[in-house]
Structure formats: structure tokens, C-alpha cells
Amino acid sequence: MKVLIVDDDRTLADVIAFTFKREGFEVILAEDGELAYQKWETEHPDLIILDVNIPKEDGFSICKRIREQSDTPIILLTVRSDEEDILGGFQLGADDYITKPFSPRQLMARVRAVLRRSKKKNPTTVRQVGNISLNLNRHELSFDNQQPIQLSGLELRLMDCLMINAGQIVTSEIIIDHVWGPQGGDMDMVRQLVHRLRLKVEKDSQAAINNVPGLGYELIYKK
Amino acid sequence: MKVLIVDDDRTLADVIAFTFKREGFEVILAEDGELAYQKWETEHPDLIILDVNIPKEDGFSICKRIREQSDTPIILLTVRSDEEDILGGFQLGADDYITKPFSPRQLMARVRAVLRRSKKKNPTTVRQVGNISLNLNRHELSFDNQQPIQLSGLELRLMDCLMINAGQIVTSEIIIDHVWGPQGGDMDMVRQLVHRLRLKVEKDSQAAINNVPGLGYELIYKK
DNA sequence: GAAAATTGTCACAACTTTGTCACACCCCCA
DNA sequence: TGGGGGTGTGACAAAGTTGTGACAATTTTC
Structure with missing residues (x-):
């Protein structure tokens, strides 16, 4: 080495x-x-x-x-x-x-x-979960290959995190780590970001971000 | 976490x-x-x-x-x-x-x-007693793999306690310790919580929470 | 440098859970 | 029969969690 x-x-x-x-x-x-x-x-x-x-x-x-x-x-x-x-x-x-x-x-x-x-990560360009496509390079989210929606930096990270953990409840701790990394964040920041991403994700009821009280958030999508 | x-x-x-x-x-x-x-x-x-x-x-x-x-x-x-x-x-x-x-x-x-x-995987913890499944991660209760019922934090703990001690009468002291820990609780709190959990557990007569006067509660389930 | 976009902070609304209390109901005993 | 103890139920206040909006602060873009 x-x-x-x-x-x-x-x-x-x-x-x-x-x-x-x-x-x-x-x-x-x-x-x-x-x-x-x-x-x-x-x-x-x-x-x-x-x-x-x-x-x-x-x-x-x-x-x-x-x-x-x-x-x-x-x-x-x-x-x-x-x-x-x-x-x-x-x-x-x-x-x-x-x-x-x-x-x-x-x-x-x-x-x-x-x-x-330290892990060598495989750069994934387009993440696919059910009807959802997330282009990590272009910061674009789309459903069933429809018109893409532009995401900001943090929105992209949150969506990525939720998609990686699709079908599971993601705790805010995992979200904070994934989105903000070592500098961290707090619940207020998570909530606001979830709110913003929700406006984009749930616009045409193609998917949803569901909260389980006391646990965290879960991405709901069509198979 | x-x-x-x-x-x-x-x-x-x-x-x-x-x-x-x-x-x-x-x-x-x-x-x-x-x-x-x-x-x-x-x-x-x-x-x-x-x-x-x-x-x-x-x-x-x-x-x-x-x-x-x-x-x-x-x-x-x-x-x-x-x-x-x-x-x-x-x-x-x-x-x-x-x-x-x-x-x-x-x-x-x-x-x-x-x-x-720390690469601790988050293993799904599911407690199984007869026809009852309790997903401790998702706070979900289900019977014979039917549609899950969401439980609140305390409801989950009570159900867990009853399932651990399934087939036995659980005193309120044991319940209080398991559910509320060292801060403790009282009979009113136990009663109210049992009442709430009963509404969920006994909804379709899949199981029951039985009281033995003067002793405590017992989970009744199908084998 | 200015404008636009993004992010963070805070306040408050809305919702869920929990605790407290009152009262109904049942059983047992004097 | 009345009283006491135990248990079940419901209402509502208190506490906790989550959603939303506004605006300041920061960053990015041109």
C-alpha cells in the first residue's frame, strides 16, 4: 500500500x-x-x-x-x-x-x-427501483420514463438513500449520514428536505414518501 | 437507533x-x-x-x-x-x-x-408465536401473514412482552418493567395500554389478551 | 456583482401517542 | 344488599412527532 x-x-x-x-x-x-x-x-x-x-x-x-x-x-x-x-x-x-x-x-x-x-464505491449512474429512475449524473428523477424532474443536490441524495433502502423504513440517522455525511444534520433539516422532495415525488401520485411514527420514512413505489 | x-x-x-x-x-x-x-x-x-x-x-x-x-x-x-x-x-x-x-x-x-x-446489518427481528408475527423493526403485528397492523412504541413493547411470555400469566409488575423500564408506571397506564392493544389484537378474533383477576394478563393465540 | 436557486432555521399547525381521570361493570364478602 | 376491589372503557388534556410555510442565510449561476 x-x-x-x-x-x-x-x-x-x-x-x-x-x-x-x-x-x-x-x-x-x-x-x-x-x-x-x-x-x-x-x-x-x-x-x-x-x-x-x-x-x-x-x-x-x-x-x-x-x-x-x-x-x-x-x-x-x-x-x-x-x-x-x-x-x-x-x-x-x-x-x-x-x-x-x-x-x-x-x-x-x-x-x-x-x-x-474506506470502501471503493461503484459509481452508479442511473438507479432504478420499480417505476422510478434516478439519474445521478443529471440530477434527474423520472417515473416510467416520463418527463424528468430536476432535483437539487440534497434532494438527489435523499432520493438515492430512499431508493437504496426501498421497501424498508429508513431511520433519520441513516438519512442524515447519507445526505449530510460527517458534518451531520438535525431533524429539522431532514423534515424540511423530506417536505421538498415530497412535493416533487408525489406530484402525480407516482410514488410516495411514507412516515412511520417514531421510526422513519419509507419510499412507496409501483412495482 | x-x-x-x-x-x-x-x-x-x-x-x-x-x-x-x-x-x-x-x-x-x-x-x-x-x-x-x-x-x-x-x-x-x-x-x-x-x-x-x-x-x-x-x-x-x-x-x-x-x-x-x-x-x-x-x-x-x-x-x-x-x-x-x-x-x-x-x-x-x-x-x-x-x-x-x-x-x-x-x-x-x-x-x-x-x-x-460499523457494518452492523440491521437484521429484521420478527417474533413468532403461533399465528402471530411481530416485526420489531417495523412495529408491525400480523396474523397468519395477513395485512400488518401498525403498533405504537408502547403497544409494540407490550405485545413483545406478552409474546415472550405466551401461554403464561404476566403480572403487571413484569409488564411495567418491560414496557416502561426504570421510570416505571402504574396500573392505570397498564390498563389503558392493554385496552388500546386489545382493540388491535382482538379486531378479527385472531388472538386475545385475557385477564386473570388478581394475577395479570395472558396472551391467547392459535397454535 | 446581481439574480436565482438551494439550504437552514424557526414558528406554528396538524396529527399521533400517552397519561390521567371518571365512571361503568363485575365479582366477592360481610 | 351494600361496599370494596379489580377490570374495562371512554374522554380529554398533555406530550411528543411530523408537516408546512416563511424568510434569512448561503451557494450557485450568469
Whole structure:
């Protein structure tokens, strides 16, 4: 397995590199944002250890750029910092973060957790459930190949979540995770989004989003 | 989804509980190690938030005991402490840890990550007694695989209790404990709930809830 | 930079569930 | 026969959950 370590603190980078090598990883180093992005492009690492404060282009920006194109696991390194930075990292697509100082053992524990968690997803372009078609690229929903309805970003995610779990009651926890990911959300947000999606889904009674009190929502569709 | 929150700091526990409820979780509280273990046994939470420093039996010990019997995800809460404690927690089977103080948002971000990582399938739990099927996930009651009847939260618990003890007379003490737990209940509440469940159970004379004066209730069903 | 679209927050309406209380009904005993 | 205890039923208030709309905040588009 390949790991890309991005840190301008050469001593620290070497310590981390040594730790990874000892665990059998192949290590690639970069000391600034530009080089990091270039190395990612050419080396295709399985994991990126990315310091937030690096020259030329900061870690957050790199994280975002890479995440837009790939689901390579990314662990951010930060100094003890305020929470906005950390949550911002999650929003930009980071998988975990570690605050300095930290020990090699702790780093490896987190690395294992992240790698265990990371899955290569098969990008599905069009999801089909009964009479419902969801085009994930075009953000379009249609019934029996009728006129497509445009969905917003979050509406698309919710519909996707409901279709993946079609015929089952989906708890709000699963919805929040699927739609909002690590930054999370709350019941108000779920409710509002369900309301909006319902207006589109139930427009011609082609399908419905049903609530089971105390449990969650279920997609009702025609077979 | 159910979360068990274990912390003797009642204020903090309430804040955490509020955060989880807002995210749609069902919350169970315990303020010491003994109660925590008991709650884990009876409530089968999907996640445990476990403070390390709690009375009666410390968090590490509880973590270990639970991990030996289950893969329920466990997040440890610690004061800023040395690394040995943290890694010790991982070794005892914790899935993550959070150092106090922390914000609700950070907590939920970690919860999300842990739950995503935990590949616990949601097995459909169906209790079967004679002609009666009780789907504990969907809160549905059905007879001979006929059209399901939706049950409310408490109705489901009562039905579950009666089915577990099918063919026996269940005292109101057992019912109260099973349905309402430690907060308890009274005979009025039992009577009203039995009345409501009876309306659903006895609708087509497929089953019955029988009272034995002075003793309790018994589920009558077809073999 | 402005306009449009989307998302989040909040208030309140609407609906469902639960708890409380009153009273009816039944059985048993003095 | 009257009273007490136990159980069943219904009404309604209280509590909890979900739906809806308005508008502010944020993001996206041109």
C-alpha cells in the first residue's frame, strides 16, 4: 500500500514515514501543496496524510481538490486548533484528523480505522427501483420514463438513500449520514428536505414518501 | 437507533442526550458502570457513549466486558489524558474516543464515522408465536401473514412482552418493567395500554389478551 | 456583482401517542 | 344488599412527532 505524506516539517515527515515503512507501506513525501497534488496525480496513493499548514497551497484546498476527483482516504494533521477548522476539514472530504503532537502508535491506530472504513464505491449512474429512475449524473428523477424532474443536490441524495433502502423504513440517522455525511444534520433539516422532495415525488401520485411514527420514512413505489 | 450514554456528570449527559435526540436517536442513560452494563444487556443499544471515569465499575472495565460479548460500537469519553489510556481503550475494544471538552457537533461527526465504519446489518427481528408475527423493526403485528397492523412504541413493547411470555400469566409488575423500564408506571397506564392493544389484537378474533383477576394478563393465540 | 436557486432555521399547525381521570361493570364478602 | 376491589372503557388534556410555510442565510449561476 502507498501513502502520501504531506508536511513541510521535515523531521516530523520523516518520523511518520519511518512509522509507515515499518508497517510495510510504500511512502511518498511532499513538502508543499503543489507537490502534494502532483504526487497524488502521478502516484495514486491509497492514503494521504495531509498537514493543514503547508506552503504554496494549504491542506484544506488540496483536500477539497482531491476529494472532488477521488475517494482516496485523507487524514488531516492539525495543530491544536479550533473546531471550525476540523469540521471544515470533514466538509471538504477528509476522513479523519489528528491533532499534533501525536505518537506514531496513535497515528497508526487511526490509519487502520480509516482504511478499514474506506470502501471503493461503484459509481452508479442511473438507479432504478420499480417505476422510478434516478439519474445521478443529471440530477434527474423520472417515473416510467416520463418527463424528468430536476432535483437539487440534497434532494438527489435523499432520493438515492430512499431508493437504496426501498421497501424498508429508513431511520433519520441513516438519512442524515447519507445526505449530510460527517458534518451531520438535525431533524429539522431532514423534515424540511423530506417536505421538498415530497412535493416533487408525489406530484402525480407516482410514488410516495411514507412516515412511520417514531421510526422513519419509507419510499412507496409501483412495482 | 438507540444510544446508551454513560456518564455520572448529569449535565453533560443531558447535553449529549439532547444532541442525539435531535438527530433522531432514542436515548438511554446510565450514571454508573453497573447500570450501564445492565442497560446494555436489556436495551441492546446500537451505540455506547461511555465515560471512562464513572462510579462502581470504570469505563474501561465495562468496555472490555461488553466487547467480549458484542461488537456494539463504543466511543469513550476521557479528560485530556496520556496516550496510554487512550490506546488502552482502543485495545479494550473501543471504536473511538473523545477528549473533554468537546462540542456536540464534534461528537456527532465522530459518531457518524464510527457508525459508518460499523457494518452492523440491521437484521429484521420478527417474533413468532403461533399465528402471530411481530416485526420489531417495523412495529408491525400480523396474523397468519395477513395485512400488518401498525403498533405504537408502547403497544409494540407490550405485545413483545406478552409474546415472550405466551401461554403464561404476566403480572403487571413484569409488564411495567418491560414496557416502561426504570421510570416505571402504574396500573392505570397498564390498563389503558392493554385496552388500546386489545382493540388491535382482538379486531378479527385472531388472538386475545385475557385477564386473570388478581394475577395479570395472558396472551391467547392459535397454535 | 446581481439574480436565482438551494439550504437552514424557526414558528406554528396538524396529527399521533400517552397519561390521567371518571365512571361503568363485575365479582366477592360481610 | 351494600361496599370494596379489580377490570374495562371512554374522554380529554398533555406530550411528543411530523408537516408546512416563511424568510434569512448561503451557494450557485450568469
